[in-house]
Amino acid sequence: xxxxxxxxxxxxxxxxxxxxxxxxxxxxxxxxxxxxxxxxxxxxxxxxxxxxxxxxxxxxxxxxxxxxxxxxxxxxxxxxxxxxxxxxxxxxxxxxxxxxxxxxxxxxxxxxxxxxxxxxxxxxxxxxxxxxxxxxxxxxxxxxxxxxxxxx
Amino acid sequence: xxxxxxxxxxxxxxxxxxxxxxxxxxxxxxxxxxxxxxxxxxxxxxxxxxxxxxxxxxxxxxxxxxxxxxxxxxxxxxxxxxxxxxxxxxxxxxxxxxxxxxxxxxxxxxxxxxxxxxxxxxxxxxxxxxxxxxxxxxxxxxxxxxxxxxxxxxxxxxxxxxxxxxxxxxxxxxxxxxxxxxxxxxxxxxxxxxxxxxxxxxxxxxxxxxxxxxxxxxxxxxxxxxxxxxxxxxxxxxxxxxxxxxxxxxxxxxxxxxxxxxxxxxxxxxxxxxxxxxxxxxxxxxxxxxxxxxxxxxxxxxxxxxxxxxxxxxxxxxxxxxxxxxxxxxxxxxxxxxxxxxxxxxxxxxxxxxxxxxxxxxxxxxxxxxxxxxxxxxxxxxxxxxxxxxxxxxxxxxxxxxxxxxxxxxxxxxxxxxxxxxxxxxxxxxxxxxxxxxxxxxxxxxxxxxxxxxxxxxxxxxxxxxxxxxxxxxxxxxxxxxxxxxxxxxxxxxxxxxxxxxxxxxx
Numbered sequence: 001x002x003x004x005x006x007x008x009x010x011x012x013x014x015x016x017x018x019x020x021x022x023x024x025x026x027x028x029x030x031x032x033x034x035x036x037x038x039x040x041x042x043x044x045x046x047x048x049x050x051x052x053x054x055x056x057x058x059x060x061x062x063x064x065x066x067x068x069x070x071x072x073x074x075x076x077x078x079x080x081x082x083x084x085x086x087x088x089x090x091x092x093x094x095x096x097x098x099x100x101x102x103x104x105x106x107x108x109x110x111x112x113x114x115x116x117x118x119x120x121x122x123x124x125x126x127x128x129x130x131x132x133x134x135x136x137x138x139x140x141x142x143x144x145x146x147x148x149x150x151x152x
Numbered sequence: 153x154x155x156x157x158x159x160x161x162x163x164x165x166x167x168x169x170x171x172x173x174x175x176x177x178x179x180x181x182x183x184x185x186x187x188x189x190x191x192x193x194x195x196x197x198x199x200x201x202x203x204x205x206x207x208x209x210x211x212x213x214x215x216x217x218x219x220x221x222x223x224x225x226x227x228x229x230x231x232x233x234x235x236x237x238x239x240x241x242x243x244x245x246x247x248x249x250x251x252x253x254x255x256x257x258x259x260x261x262x263x264x265x266x267x268x269x270x271x272x273x274x275x276x277x278x279x280x281x282x283x284x285x286x287x288x289x290x291x292x293x294x295x296x297x298x299x300x301x302x303x304x305x306x307x308x309x310x311x312x313x314x315x316x317x318x319x320x321x322x323x324x325x326x327x328x329x330x331x332x333x334x335x336x337x338x339x340x341x342x343x344x345x346x347x348x349x350x351x352x353x354x355x356x357x358x359x360x361x362x363x364x365x366x367x368x369x370x371x372x373x374x375x376x377x378x379x380x381x382x383x384x385x386x387x388x389x390x391x392x393x394x395x396x397x398x399x400x401x402x403x404x405x406x407x408x409x410x411x412x413x414x415x416x417x418x419x420x421x422x423x424x425x426x427x428x429x430x431x432x433x434x435x436x437x438x439x440x441x442x443x444x445x446x447x448x449x450x451x452x453x454x455x456x457x458x459x460x461x462x463x464x465x466x467x468x469x470x471x472x473x474x475x476x477x478x479x480x481x482x483x484x485x486x487x488x489x490x491x492x493x494x495x496x497x498x499x500x501x502x503x504x505x506x507x508x509x510x511x512x513x514x515x516x517x518x519x520x521x522x523x524x525x526x527x528x529x530x531x532x533x534x535x536x537x538x539x540x541x542x543x544x545x546x547x548x549x550x551x552x553x554x555x556x557x558x559x560x561x562x563x564x565x566x567x568x569x570x571x572x573x574x575x576x577x578x579x580x581x582x583x584x585x586x587x588x589x590x591x592x593x594x595x596x597x598x599x600x601x602x603x604x605x606x607x608x609x610x611x612x613x614x615x616x617x618x619x620x621x622x623x624x625x626x627x628x629x630x631x632x633x634x635x636x637x638x639x640x641x642x643x644x645x646x647x648x649x650x651x652x653x654x655x656x657x658x659x
Binding site for chain 2: 040096099103127141
């Protein structure tokens with residue numbers, strides 16, 4: 001079992017919704033907004049330097065609140081079309097911090113999704129040839145192999 | 153070596169200490185073997201861990217720790233992220249083994265008195281033998297590389313083989329995550345083991361905080377689990393050394409000099425930096441190809457190096473990193489990644505020029521900060537490179553391409569004519585930070601030269617005014633090397649080693 005330390009409450013819901021916008025379902029590929037993605041992300045966030053982690057978590061809260069201006073509700077309660085519009089605005093914003101924040105958010109979602117073995121199969125990537133090489137970090141290995149149930 | 157404990161600080165004494173174990177540090181260490189054999193005490197201090205082959209698990213999320221900042225060290229503007237290795241072997245730990253010689257035309261532009269083409273050529277020949285530089289055979293060319301060759305040939309462009317330093321390569325394709333077979337002949341495999349066998353001490357996990365007159369202040373960290381432990385216990389340490397060689401790489405070597413206060417006498421520290429801004433570009437082939445297995449890099453074209461200042465090389469990366477390069481999200485990302493085994497990839501490498509505003513400084517916390525802004529010329533060059541890369545992809549048979557500076561970013565084959573490409577791929581679509589640009593070749597910051605106020609070291613890497621202090625890494629480059637820099641770093645480091653040997657012998 002893996003219990004999330006950082007991605008809970010509104011942050012969890014914001015990331016789940018953002019992940020579905022960043023990597024939507026396509027053919028065999030499932031959408032990224034699942035607890036499995038969250039587990040890998042949360043573990044990676046735990047490894048961040050404290051100051052960077054604070055910035056990242058604050059940015060997620062900003063995404064959550066700014067939803068009001070794009071669909072009248074918190075980000076995760078908005079229509080997906082409004083969520084996408086908000087993310088596009090952040091990505092192209094003249095304010096550097098929004099562009100940096102969006103890049104970080106997108107990168108961590110892609111990390112949480114495309115480093116997992118179930119995703120590898122869907123994209124026809126067969127991963128390491130030395131499959132059972134001992135991991136430097138057993139938790140991240142188990143999260144990527146979906147061997148740990150994730151709780152927020 | 154003699155050692156003692158003073159309070160909580162350990163003290164050590166050496167004749168020569170090398171800071172860094174990458175292409176520069178490893179090569180200097182090897183060049184100093186004659187002195188070690190004469191009984192001089194020499195140590196290599198490496199900030200990162202000493203990884204055994206068994207550590208390399210071929211999984212990108214687990215191997216991100218081989219890189220500083222997980223492979224994405226952002227410059228201050230956020231416009232570029234730098235990938236640099238952190239561990240014994242430095243960036244040769246996770247490079248692809250590309251071993252170009254410095255082009256003569258570039259050396260002429262450098263204008264370093266005493267640094268001649270003949271001198272470098274002799275060293276290149278010797279080092280190429282030592283690190284086993286070869287031209288890849290046809291057997292090493294996978295589909296992704298074949299398609300690049302085909303695309304260039306169909307366009308009538310020159311396509312050349314990339315010199316690589318590998319030996320009995322298993323061609324598994326994980327070069328950038330650490331070579332678990334030891335085939336890649338970086339300093340972890342060649343120079344460092346030779347130096348250690350000759351009696352040179354290797355100290356991993358040693359973070360050098362400051363240097364002063366023949367003295368080094370450092371902190372030893374605990375070895376991460378699964379890595380090879382060093383000989384000393386964790387804690388603070390002061391090392392006395394008659395000669396100090398800085399080979400921590402650019403930007404860390406100039407950063408260390410700034411942290412140590414040398415800028416008061418050497419105002420050029422941190423200046424004249426270049427980064428080789430790079431973009432990794434993708435095309436989608438109509439059917440599955442062998443792309444992520446096999447050797448990732450075997451061909452390049454220099455068609456546009458003189459006219460537009462870039463090379464195009466073959467490359468291939470793992471799924472998560474690929475999403476960072478693609479620069480797209482939403483439906484386009486899912487569509488592209490769902491055919492990961494159909495992706496064809498190239499790497500565009502711009503050779504940038506030095507600009508006064510681009511320099512290494514320290515931030516308010518005293519941390520190293522790389523100040524770099526992409527100029528209009530570089531953005532224009534990178535857009536030109538995207539247009540030409542799209543042509544290669546289509547000429548190779550790709551059905552669509554993804555170009556970060558195109559609007560929209562996905563371009564289909566039927567709209568792939570040159571006029572359409574030029575219209576759609578345009579500098580106005582470049583958004584700083586959002587458009588993915590990376591660097592794996594930071595250079596400069598301790599430029600060689602004659603004048604103290606316009607350079608940091610002489611042509612032998614000896615710091616002006618400090619005869620006991622040397623620099624032996626890419627920081628020495630006064631301008632971009634144009635090509636992948638590792639062989640040039642090794643040749644310059646070999647010169648530094650030779651100068652130290654001659655100086656010590658003549659004392």
